Amino acid sequence: MGVTKAELFTTAQNEVAQIAKVLAHPARVAIIELLLNSNKCITGDIVEEIGLAQATISQHLRELKSVGIIQGTIEGTSVKYCINAERWHEIQKLFHNFFEAYVTNKDCC
Amino acid sequence: MGVTKAELFTTAQNEVAQIAKVLAHPARVAIIELLLNSNKCITGDIVEEIGLAQATISQHLRELKSVGIIQGTIEGTSVKYCINAERWHEIQKLFHNFFEAYVTNKDCC
DNA sequence: TTATTATATCGCAATAATACGATAATAGTT
């Protein structure tokens, strides 16, 4: 029926999946990298830089905000976006632990 | 029109997004963790453990295979799945570098 | 207040993802 059965999985599994989903679009990855590498974090600059319509960028920004990766502050009639350092490191740790869990052993395959 | 404009982004950005998309479902995260933590990597065991229909698990396994995270070997009438160590470390590095790119500085926000 | 600028939301069309029953394909067994 086309709807994810989240109740079958652990909180941690759902959390990794939720963050991954936000990273699962190149525009959102590009927006993050833009915020990492420049100080031009005004929405208008992002729209110009990425090359998608303003409405589309706004939607992507909302998804990034929804998991706390970025935050915005009003600056005149504009909004200035940036990475939320604390949340960034939280997520970094989440994925670090996920990937770290692999230990080469297992006679499997 | 509902189709991602991949040509606007770099290869690296599309690659991060592609892997993230595969990790963007708790069932696939759960399958990976199952392969990490046990030796019961037969499809049938995965179906039983996760609690989704066999057809659905098969679809998820195919997506995990599509980016090389897992691989399967035929074992009688069954298929034994496991993590592909080399690819795992590649992806681990990809995400490590992505997250590492953040440096707290910026008077932004 | 009215106009201007910038961003967010709405509504819609196109596409993709999720889940599953039914069926096909593959390997082993009798």
Place this chain on the structure above:
DNA sequence: AACTATTATCGTATTATTGCGATATAATAA
């Protein structure tokens, strides 16, 4: 060869995502 067991694929209903034009909202300027 016929049967069994296991996994993969097909078809389909439902839901979610992507992208954008149009419009609404918010902040400032005239």
